Amino acid sequence: MILQVTEVQNAFVGPNGYADYLKNCSYSRMLLDQRGVTVVSTLVPCSLDISTCNANAISDAGRLNLPSGLQAASFTHLVYVIPKGLAVVCGWVGLAEILGPQTWFSPDNVGIFSKGTVMQELLHNFGLYHSWKDGVEYEDYSTAMGSGDSCPSAPELWRLGWATPLAQLSSSTFPVATFKAFSLPATYMGPTGVIIKIQPDWLGTFYTKNVYLGFRVKAAGDTDLQDEFHQKLNVHELDKTIDNNFYAAGDPKASIIGSISPSSSVTYFNFKLHLLTGALSSNGNVIFLKLCRFVVGPDECMANNNGDSSTTLPLPPSPAPPSPPRASPPRRPSPPPPPPPPPPRAAPPPSSPQQQTPRTTLQGQLVYRTSGTWVLMAALDDVYRLPAQPIDPTTSTPVPSGSLVFLKCYLSSPGGRFCSSVADTRILDPVTPFPPQATNNATTLISALVMVMSLTRNSSSAECGSRSGAEVNDVRNAFLEPNGYADYFNNCSYGKMQFDRKALTVVSASVSCSNDILLCNLDSLSSAARQQLPSGVQATGFSSLIYVLPNGFASICGWVGQGELPGRQSWFTPDNFGIFEKATVVQEMLHNFGIYHAWRNGSEYGDYSTVMGFGDSCPSAPELWRLGWATPLAQLNSSSLPAATFKTYTLPATYLGPKGVLIRIQPDWLGVASYIKDVYLGLRTRAAAADRNLMDEFNGKLNIHEMRKEPAADSSFVSPGDPRASLIGVLDPGSALTLSSYKIYLVTGSLVNGGLAITVQICRFISAFQECTPEASLPRPQSLPPPNLRSSPPPFNKSPPPYKPPPYKPSPAPTSIPSSVAPKPPTPAPPPRPSSPSVTKLPPPSPPNKSPPPTPPPSPQPSPPLMLPPKPPPRNNGNVGPPSSLLRLPSPPPRPALPPPLSPSPPPSLASSKAKTISLKDSWFTKPRIRTAAGRLCRTKAECINFRSSRSIRFLKYQFH
Incomplete structure (x- = not known):
C-alpha cells in the first residue's frame, strides 16, 4: 500500500511540524518554504540494486519516475520515503548525506514521522554529526543529534551559526x-x-x-x-x-x-x-x-572569594560582542588524569603587604598528597596548602617531601589556609627515612583509626543536604577478614609490616555539612571527622588515620583514593573502587611509607606486576628493597662482577622471602656520567597467599626492573623524590636477553625446585654480548630495546575528561618530577582495574582524539557529499538509536566554514526555499554504501576511511533553493 502523500505533507508543514521546528530552533535563521514543499508519489520498477537497498539506485529510480513537469534540479533538498517493510532489511530508519541535499527515511513513526529522526538527518546535510555521551554515539538525549526530539545543544547551535x-x-x-x-x-x-x-x-x-x-x-x-x-x-x-x-x-x-x-x-x-x-x-x-x-x-x-560562596548571583554586565562561528566508580585508571602539576619553582614574592597577609613563622613537615597538592603540616589540625613544592634557596633544588621546614607564607586572604606564595624557605631537618630502620628485621606495627563519615544537613545552605556513608562493620571486615588488608600486608611483607588487629578501630563520624566539605577540602573533612570521635578515642593514639568519605563524594572529589607521601593519613570513597578495593587501600597506605607509583614504558601506573601500578599483587623487587621487606641474593657491581664472566644464581620466587629473593645490579662500570639507574631481577610466581592475583604475563618469569640511582634515590632510604621503579622486561625460562644500555647479558635456565626458583646467568660486557662465552646449551639472546637512561619519555596525550563514572584515571605525579618527564598513557595490555591511582581522577572528560591531519585547501569546485552513517532502527524503549548488532558506517568529515567574521553572520534566509519528498513503492532489501567526495562508491570501511582522509571539502553556503 502506498503511503498517503498528505500525511507526509502535514508532517512538514502542519502545526508543530518540521517547518515550525526548524524556525523555532534556529530563531528563524533556517526556514522551510512551506509553499514550496512538494510531496509526490512515484512507482518505480524493481531491480536487483533496489531490492538490495542501494540508496543511490532508490534515489535515481525515484527521480526518473517523477510526474511530468517536475524536475529534481528545481530543489536543493530531496527527501526519499522508502516503501513499508524495507527498513527491516536496510537496517536503518534514516540515512543522510553530510554536506549534501539527500535524505532517506522509513515510512513509519520512527522514520519520516519522527521529528527527531527527520531533524537529525536534515541537519546532517548541514554538516552536523551525531551527539555523544560517555563515549557512546547517539546517547545524548538532550538533542535531536543524539536520541532526543529537542533542539540542538549549545555546541551544535554554535557550529550551525x-x-x-x-x-x-x-x-x-x-x-x-x-x-x-x-x-x-x-x-x-x-x-x-x-x-x-x-x-x-x-x-x-x-x-x-x-x-x-x-x-x-x-x-x-x-x-x-x-x-x-x-x-x-x-x-x-x-x-x-x-x-x-x-x-x-x-x-x-x-x-x-x-x-x-x-x-x-x-x-x-x-x-x-x-x-x-x-x-x-x-x-x-x-x-x-x-x-x-x-x-x-x-x-x-x-x-580568594573571601568566604563568599553565595549562589544567588547578580546579573552580569553586558558582554562584549562575541566572535561568531564559521568542543566513568570504575577501577583504577582509564582518564587520562588531569595534567600533572607544573615542575616546582620558586614562587615570586608578594607584590605588597597590603595585598597579602604574611605569616612569618610558619614551621612544620612538608607533605605531598597524591592529588598533586603540597601542604605544610604544623600539626594535625594546623595545615597550610602551598602553591607548589618549595625550593631550597641555598641549593635551588626542590625541598624533599617529609622535611621539617621553616618558610614565610603569604596568605591569599586573612585567616585563610592557602599560601599564594612562599619565601625564605629553610630546611630545619631533612626527610626521615621511610620506613624507619628499613634494612633491619624490625616489624612495623600499624595501629589504624578508620573514620567512616556521613553528612548531616546544614540548614544555612541549600546545597548542604545529608549523605549517608559506608557500613562500619563492612569496613572493619575488609581489614580483618581472611585475605583482607591485614593479611595482605602480613603476607607481602613477610611479617615485617602488620596491622595491630586489637588496636584497629573503626568508628562512624557524622559531620555537619559545609561549603569547604562540599568542595572536597581534605583538611576540613579530616578535622570535622576527628572532632566527632567517640569519647575516649584520640587520633594522636594511632599511627595511621584513614577517612572514608560520605556517599557521592567520588564525583565531587574526582578520585577514589588519596594518600600522603610520606605521612599518616589516607582518604577513600565508600565504594568498591575505594575503601572496598584492596589495591586502592594498599597503594594509598604504602604512599604513607614513601613508595611511589610504578612505571612501564614511560607510563606512570603502567606496571601491572605490582599494586603500586595497576596490579593486585605484592610490590615488585625494587619496591620490596625500598620498603626494607626483602634482601638481595646478590648485589653486583664492577668489583663483584668481572667483565666477560658469567655468574650463576638460583633465584627463589619473591614470595618465599624475605632473604635472598632478588638480585640488585649497580652498573657502575658505565662510568659516572652514564651510571644513573640500578637494575633489579625478581622471579614472580603466583602463590596462594601473597601473589595470588599475579597476572599470567608475570607468572613463572624473571621480572626485570630499573630504578633511578641519582641522586642516591635507590641507594639511600633518606633520598627525596620518585625513584621511578620501572618494569623493563619479562623473561621466560630458557631465554636470553641483552640489556645493551647497561652492557648486561642475561640467560635464564629452567624453573627448578618445583617451579619456585629459576637459574639465572649474568654477564657484563664492554662492547658486545659475544664477549661472554655461554655454555652450548644456552639460548641466543633477544635484544631488548635499550632503556633511555637520560632522555625523558614523551608526554602524555591526555584529555581533560568530563565526569563520567567509568573509568577512573590516575592522578598526576608529584611535582618533584620535572615537567619534561610527563608519562604516556598506560599500556593497554590487561584492562585497567579499578584500584586507587593516587589520586585516581574521575574523568571527568573522555579520552582525547588525535589531531586530524591538516585539511587541504578548499577545492575550487564542490564535491559530491558524503553519506552519513544511517540512523538505525529504534531500541525497545521507542527511542531511535543504534542496535549493537548493526554495522555503523564510518562518519564523514563535517562541513568546513569560512573563518569567523568580526560580527555574527547567520546563514541566509531560507524563505524562498523548497523541499521535496518522494515516496517509493514496494518492499525491497538491504545495504547502504558511502558516497565519497569523488562521486564513486566505497564498499569497505577501510576503503571509505582511506579515501575520506585525503579529501578536501569546499565551503558551501547552505540554503534550500
Missing part, C-alpha cells in the same frame, strides 16, 4: 582563582547570548576539548525536551581542534558531560573548573551561575 555566546572564556579572560558570575538565559530565548563557551587553554598541552554551557527549558522548539534536562544547566565538551578551526575535518564528538540542577556545585577536575549554579529567575527562564578555574583544587576559589 544559530546562536552566539554570552561569554567566551580562556586564560586571558578568566583569571585563576576568581569567580565570574553570569545570568544565562535559556537557549530557546536566543539567538544572542544564550551559551557560554570555555576554551581551557590553561591546561597547556592537555587542552584538547572546549566546554559549552547551555540552560535548557521546555519551550518553543524545546517543548519535547526530556525532564532530565529541563531547567538545568547542560554541559557539553567537544574536540577543540575541530571546534577552533572551521576548515578542520572530522567529527568533533559533541558529548554531554553533565546536567546540573539549580543551587548545585560541580567540579570538573580535568578541566580545572569549578561551577556553582544559583536559583532560577522568577519566570524560570534564566539561571544564575558562577565559574572559577583553579590550579590544584576548587578551595582556591573559595579562598
